[in-house]
Amino acid sequence: MKILVIGSGGREHALVWKISQSPLVKKIYCAPGNAGISEIAENVNIESTDITGLVEFAIKNSIDFTVVGPELPLTLGIVNEFEKRGLKIFGPSKEAAEIEGSKVFAKYMMKKYKIPTAKYESFNSQKDAKDYVSKIGVPVVIKADGLAAGKGVIICNTIEEAVKAIDSIMVGKVFGSAGNKVIIEEYLKGEEASFMVFSDGEDILPIASAQDHKQIYDGDRGLNTGGMGAYSPAPVITEKLSREILDTVIKPLISGMKKEGKTYKGILYAGLMIVNDSPFVLEFNCRFGDPETQPILMRMKSDIVPVLMSVVEGRLKGKEIQWSNEPSVCVVMAAGGYPDKYEKGKEIKGLDEAKKIENLVVFHAGTSKINVKVVTNGGRVLGVTSLGTNFEDAINRAYKGVSLIKWDGAYYRRDIGKKAIPISRKSLDI
Ligand code: AMP
Ligand code: GLY
Numbered sequence: 001m002k003i004l005v006i007g008s009g010g011r012e013h014a015l016v017w018k019i020s021q022s023p024l025v026k027k028i029y030c031a032p033g034n035a036g037i038s039e040i041a042e043n044v045n046i047e048s049t050d051i052t053g054l055v056e057f058a059i060k061n062s063i064d065f066t067v068v069g070p071e072l073p074l075t076l077g078i079v080n081e082f083e084k085r086g087l088k089i090f091g092p093s094k095e096a097a098e099i100e101g102s103k104v105f106a107k108y109m110m111k112k113y114k115i116p117t118a119k120y121e122s123f124n125s126q127k128d129a130k131d132y133v134s135k136i137g138v139p140v141v142i143k144a145d146g147l148a149a150g151k152g153v154i155i156c157n158t159i160e161e162a163v164k165a166i167d168s169i170m171v172g173k174v175f176g177s178a179g180n181k182v183i184i185e186e187y188l189k190g191e192e193a194s195f196m197v198f199s200d201g202e203d204i205l206p207i208a209s210a211q212d213h214k215q216i217y218d219g220d221r222g223l224n225t226g227g228m229g230a231y232s233p234a235p236v237i238t239e240k241l242s243r244e245i246l247d248t249v250i251k252p253l254i255s256g257m258k259k260e261g262k263t264y265k266g267i268l269y270a271g272l273m274i275v276n277d278s279p280f281v282l283e284f285n286c287r288f289g290d291p292e293t294q295p296i297l298m299r300m301k302s303d304i305v306p307v308l309m310s311v312v313e314g315r316l317k318g319k320e321i322q323w324s325n326e327p328s329v330c331v332v333m334a335a336g337g338y339p340d341k342y343e344k345g346k347e348i349k350g351l352d353e354a355k356k357i358e359n360l361v362v363f364h365a366g367t368s369k370i371n372v373k374v375v376t377n378g379g380r381v382l383g384v385t386s387l388g389t390n391f392e393d394a395i396n397r398a399y400k401g402v403s404l405i406k407w408d409g410a411y412y413r414r415d416i417g418k419k420a421i422p423i424s425r426k427s428l429d430i
Helices: 010-019 051-060 071-076 078-084 094-101 103-112 126-136 159-171 239-259 293-299 304-312 351-355 391-404 420-424
Strands: 002-007 027-032 065-068 120-123 140-144 153-156 182-186 191-200 204-206 215-217 221-224 229-232 265-275 278-285 328-335 360-364 367-370 373-376 380-387
Touching: 002 010, 002 051, 010 027, 010 293, 010 304, 010 360, 010 380, 027 051, 051 071, 051 078, 065 078, 065 304, 071 078, 071 094, 078 094, 094 103, 094 239, 094 265, 094 278, 103 120, 103 182, 103 239, 103 278, 120 126, 126 140, 126 159, 126 182, 140 159, 153 159, 159 182, 191 239, 191 304, 204 239, 229 293, 239 265, 239 278, 265 304, 293 328, 293 360, 293 380, 328 391, 351 360, 351 391, 360 391, 380 391, 391 420
Parallel strands: 002 027, 002 065
Antiparallel strands: 120 182, 140 153, 140 182, 191 204, 191 265, 215 221, 229 328, 265 278, 328 380, 360 380, 367 373
């Protein structure tokens, strides 16, 4: 088979890496890819949002199967366009991808299908939004309605902060048109976890759990980012909780989407806050999480290609995935300054030395090649991902890799995975 993967992040490198291990696959293209991906696939210089260009490429190169990484092409309708031309593609339709594309729609679905989530209201008017904040008080969470690369959420501890956040989203348009509407919701205190399932529209197949580290600084402080590191499994998600998440969150959403005429095929990602052992949905995403996919795919023993195909072909029922019992940890190395302004084009050294470490893969995100040099080309640059006999071993191994890799201004958190240690001894279920 010839496979096309769309995207250029750590998630796509992990997908290409896993797909390349399948005996079913002869050739992999990645559009647009990055420096790491170019070592195992052929990069194609087409942006992930150039849907016409991607359709033409797939037809011209007789692509058998396409896998979409990021949310933007999905919300723009890439799956609809490929399917119109009879091309097989993994991911939800434009209509189904709205579950991530519009937080207002996601909240509407949660309310209608009784899925536990934070209490909220949505607003078109900044005055009404501010009045509501004064009424309910702080702490409070202000969210831009549309896509904002994981950054459109502001947690406010004072009324002044909340007023400033509403102004910057609705008037200053810091997230562009994503801020035409805002959601204001109650602040939930608990432990976060990511729960993903494959769905073919009818049946579902859960994948290993994971936990992200959203904030930029150690101890979960500072601005939210796309994710500074992740580990799998997430010990907070016990087997019992996993069943509860399936029954109260995943199944009602998948059957609700069908009832709404938006049948959901692809990966469904629920970002959860676990409050007193009960799950509350913070967000749904219409794609694999990043960086979560990096440690998760390190643990996946089964061939991923038949699973992806059975989702598209509606044959998920009865499918199983084998997981390694060994935990995995991914430490994201970012450009200094991220998630605010940062520089690109810094030469990265030490990649070859890090590669020699056993059970460690350096997934690339924002990297590119200039002649033989690998340089930084984005905010999140690398995902140094390891598998270990236990969490301590996986953490040490990942940080050993990190210590060998250098560039001017490299930044990473030093506490990735630590949260997993005390609980992991009690339960390592998924
Ligand atoms: P979202 O993009 O909606 O997942 O929000 C991004 C991040 O903001 C989440 O991963 C949480 O860390 C935080 N967050 C979002 N909603 C809430 C909430 N209601 N209570 C507490 N934290 C939240
Ligand atoms: N790591 C969070 C996300 O993929 O949305």
